Amino acid sequence: MTKDRIGRRTLMKTGAATLMATGTGLMSPVWAQGLAPTESMRGGSNNYLPGAPIVERIGGGGFLMSGTVHRAGDGAPLEGIRIQIWAHTTEGFERDPHSHGATLTNADGEFQLEMPQIVPAFGQPHAHLAYDSGTFETVFLRPVMASPRDTSLSAHFVLKPA
Amino acid sequence: MTVLRALLVWSLLAGVMVVPVIVATGSEFLQYRSATYVVAGFAGVIALSILLLQPLLASGLLPGLPMSVGRRVHRWTGVALLLAIAVHVVGLWITSPPDMIDALTFTAPTAFSVFGVIAMWALIAAALLAGFRKKLRLRPQLWRLAHVTWASVVVVGSVAHAILIEGTMGTVSKILICAVLIAAMALTVHRLQPWIGVWRRGAANLRR
Numbered sequence: 001m002t003k004d005r006i007g008r009r010t011l012m013k014t015g016a017a018t019l020m021a022t023g024t025g026l027m028s029p030v031w032a033q034g035l036a037p038t039e040s041m042r043g044g045s046n047n048y049l050p051g052a053p054i055v056e057r058i059g060g061g062g063f064l065m066s067g068t069v070h071r072a073g074d075g076a077p078l079e080g081i082r083i084q085i086w087a088h089t090t091e092g093f094e095r096d097p098h099s100h101g102a103t104l105t106n107a108d109g110e111f112q113l114e115m116p117q118i119v120p121a122f123g124q125p126h127a128h129l130a131y132d133s134g135t136f137e138t139v140f141l142r143p144v145m146a147s148p149r150d151t152s153l154s155a156h157f158v159l160k161p162a
Numbered sequence: 163m164t165v166l167r168a169l170l171v172w173s174l175l176a177g178v179m180v181v182p183v184i185v186a187t188g189s190e191f192l193q194y195r196s197a198t199y200v201v202a203g204f205a206g207v208i209a210l211s212i213l214l215l216q217p218l219l220a221s222g223l224l225p226g227l228p229m230s231v232g233r234r235v236h237r238w239t240g241v242a243l244l245l246a247i248a249v250h251v252v253g254l255w256i257t258s259p260p261d262m263i264d265a266l267t268f269t270a271p272t273a274f275s276v277f278g279v280i281a282m283w284a285l286i287a288a289a290l291l292a293g294f295r296k297k298l299r300l301r302p303q304l305w306r307l308a309h310v311t312w313a314s315v316v317v318v319g320s321v322a323h324a325i326l327i328e329g330t331m332g333t334v335s336k337i338l339i340c341a342v343l344i345a346a347m348a349l350t351v352h353r354l355q356p357w358i359g360v361w362r363r364g365a366a367n368l369r370r
Binding site: 033041042043045046087088090093094095119120121122123125142148152 | 191194196254257258260261264269270271274298326327328331362
């Protein structure tokens with residue numbers, strides 16, 4: 001629900017820390033020793049078009065989508081991971097193929113992709129990101145901007161081997 | 163004096179109802195939406211305006227409009243409200259099917275969709291009660307309590323839905339119509355006291 005208001009990063013970090021500290025035993029011993037995998041967010045896969053091409057930028061750009069990809073457990077940054085991104089922007093609807101694009105992470109596990117300004121759709125200014133390449137378990141994220149005036153947004157993946 | 167007061171009340175009401183729609187037509191977000199999405203959005207804004215009329219018509223709070231006339235108009239504005247919500251839901255479904263399916267199945271990540279869908283079902287329940295009033299053969303007091311209860315859910319749900327959404331509506335005009343709507347509903351409940359006569363003892367007291 002309104003959990004989206006808490007930054008995804010904050011949620012993941014505090015969530016992982018709390019789970020470890022409280023020792024609920026919900027996590028397998030492997031994850032308990034390190035970084036817990038990111039779970040898909042509700043509605044994350046909406047209007048997903050598999051296989052978005054790797055692009056220099058989506059449309060004319062002007063808005064920066066960025067984030068990181070790490071491996072669950074040891075938290076190692078993952079290089080060359082394909083992240084697909086789409087959103088309702090000033091240049092197209094979520095369902096338009098030209099609103100979709102993909103990029104690869106660098107050696108530090110970081111990715112960034114320029115895209116047109118995101119505008120609120122279905123009541124919230126939000127983006128969709130997907131990791132869906134097979135080596136790790138598929139994850140769909142749906143981060144929400146604090147304000148529709150924001151010109152950047154970030155989302156972070158912790159992937160679990162498939 | 164009464165004419166002046168009536169004029170004032172009616173013009174204020176018209177203002178509170180129409181201004182949100184006019185403000186929404188100036189939204190910068192409209193240029194980035196498809197025609198279907200725009201129509202669906204406005205159907206929602208218009209539905210909120212029509213909803214404001216419902217309690218006022220039902221309790222005879224509007225000057226110069228006798229309760230009997232008000233109730234007859236209430237039925238037609240109720241039908242208009244149902245149609246507006248149908249256009250809102252179908253239009254949004256066409257715009258983005260997965261988002262609408264998430265909302266209707268209560269699996270959407272957004273709280274406002276939950277409130278909106280609850281309000282929609284409550285509206286349908288209130289409308290069914292009205293449509294099958296004669297067939298249901300409920301005691302009038304019981305029918306009224308049921309209808310007012312569902313109507314209150316519609317009002318609270320719709321207000322929460324509208325307030326939480328970042329859409330085409332202007333913040334000030336949206337908060338204003340929502341506040342007036344809550345006040346109108348509260349006044350109506352206070353005036354009708356729909357719980358009176360629901361239990362037999364109460365009914366006996368009324369007859370006496």
